Amino acid sequence: MPTRPTTRPSRSWVPMRPDHPFGPQTLPYGSFTGPDSLPHVGVAIGDHILDVTVAWRMLAVTDEDLFAAGSLDRFLAAGPATWSHVRTALIEWLCDASYRESVSPFLLPAHDVSMLLPFTVADYADFYASEHHAANLGRMFRPGSKPLTPNWKHMPIGYHGRAGTVVVSGTPVIRPRGQRRSAAGDVTVGPSLRLDIEAELGFVVGVPTAMGETVALDDFDSHVFGVCLVNDWSARDLQAWEYVPLGPFLGKSFATSVSPWVVPLSALRSARVAPPPRDPKPVPYLDDSQEAAWGLDVRLEVALNGTTISEPGFAQMYWTAAQQLAHMTVNGARLRTGDLFASGTISGPTKDSRGSLIELTWNGLEPLTVPGGRRTFLEDGDEVVITATAPGPAGTRVGLGEVRGTVLPPPAPPARSGAPSAHEGTR
Template sequence: MSTPATTPTSWVEGAAGSGFDVDHLPYGVVARPGERPRVAVRIGDQVLDLSVVAAADMVDTHALFDQPTLNAFMAAGPAVWDSTRAWVRGLLTDETERDLVEPALAPLDSVTMLLPFTVGDYVDFYASEHHASNVGHMFRPDAEPLLPNWKHLPVGYHGRSGTVVVSGTDVVRPCGQRKAPDADLPTYGPSQRLDIEAELGFVVGVPSTMGERVTTADFARHTFGVVGLNDWSARDIQAWEYVPLGPFLGKSFATSISAWVTPLAALAAAWTDLPGQDDPAVLDYLRVDRPAGLDIEVEVVLDGEVVARPPYRTMYWSPAQMLAHTTVNGASVRTGDLWGSGTVSGPERDQRGSLLELSWGGKEPFTAAGRERTFLEDGDEVTLRYSAPGTGGGRISLGEVTGRILPAR
């Protein structure tokens, strides 16, 4: 992990020392009444309209910010990302820039946050050894919890990009086929085992070429940033459909992401070593030469109460390895492609990132808001919160992910 650098102080009231200080500066897309959506940066509890201030400051790349998504900016590549970050930090720390910047600032609660980028492909992985082992113990109690391939490659599945939604979007309880263990035939109806998966999502900025691989060393050249991600899961639908081909309708009804995208540069102090990958050793294309894990803390909040604190630093597979594996067969990635880490779970019960694990398949209820719980009920609201070491020595707060369950239709 790198040594925190000295960070200048922002003149924006309330920003200094917050999770959204100038060592963070996440990007999003905001809409104000009567105006079209535009790219913005968050500073404290304010949003800075980059299209307005870039035009006023005659910045060459101003057209990238007068857009309804981040895609054009993300596709511009690391040099533009770095220069934009330095420019914005200068604006927000130099008192002489206040007259230019203040007209482009607005309170966070005065804008509507939109889906920050147009999602291309969506892939979800299964990168936590603790989560995979818990699931294996539950569903294969008389066998090895991990399947033979699990420590040789990052296991994943292709999801549905069209149902990725921004934080704050309600989630309708899905319907589908489910089969009770003692039943001869399946039935159709609302899922009775609706669940969450606390994950981290990674967003592609620079695309790759079909037929060429992205190496682990090229991770930062292609990856724009990080979002919080909740991969809502209908466990009963999933259990009936996933053999032999894997998740389908049990996963495709909704995936929520944060409205703010944290740039990789803001996580420079959060990189940490992965758990050992020496037994067995990974194949050459999956090797990483530097700290490749992330020290990010997650909180799972159910109806206002924290029920779990999964630590991302315990993940077995790194984001660089997931991207390398996605492209090792020659598949290309596009601007706006999103991949999820899979459920983040640690070794302790209160570090489990899904209700499936917290309730051990519904057999061991946990307590939330003063009563016993297993799976999600209509009206439940779930929020995922994230924090990481910042380059200024404090902590940054990644974008939250919130969703409320509505009854089946």
């Protein structure tokens, strides 16, 4: 395992409380609407945002247009040497008091800006990497059989999602419509009645690959820039009817929310831990027993209408992000800058560490009590907020921010011949 840093990053001259999760140990990157109503790249520091688009142009000595477009796209593609160079410069600007006068004009109060999707999502894939989550669903839907499918411990299971419906935190989530089948076997069309959440981490690809190229485990951080929070909203009734034989489709493709901040992998060095033991031993391209494995001690909190309902821990995930990337490219599939792949639902061994409502309520049989009443699945108007932190150097905490979303009712179905469909379901 990598050596953990033992020294605290320099204290910043930017006013903030000492335990702020967006201190100089973190410095996450995002995109926001600036005073000129144009997109700008920003870095969070305490309760402020450094306007990097303007500051880099004014203060940097190389590549002054690196952040000019207002998104992270060009920066992500630039690769590890540039990522390191920029982070070193930012730490110096924000921690060396001699820069206070020149940098202060580029600091904005965080509450005064509107956050944007920080990068162009090229492709989106979602995995199924928690043994606890997979086993819980297996027990629900395949009682009397082994909880895990025969392939589950041999490779990271995943599916390709829809990049065009990845949205930034705070974007409302419209309840999806589609086909569903009742217990009696009737097929209807209408709004999902079993709308769920999935608390996940997302990994953002910077450096692309060519067709036919693979990414080995020890090359993970040469291609992946950083981590964000993900809520992979799921319509369980649509999913249950459609997923055989090709897997998730409309039950997953309507919305995936991501946090506005991308935390660089370099900020998570102190969070790296060994993953759980694997049995059987993974095949060679997935075998990280001789590598500095990429287990991460990230602790999430899921709140529904202001009440914490779960506290999942990412350290228990069976498959790491490095293994997911190695598997995703083993067939020669190319990576593109802005590819996003998510971990899958993060769940632990206890009820209060389950990362989805289908697990927390055991498929609706054990409702939760939250402000607004009892819940099995989400109702219109419900707000879900997922937050997370990880260990930083010398006892600090690295913040991953939050991913937030509120459920809105679906629009009225389109009229046909002046009358609603006989098959249109109701909530």
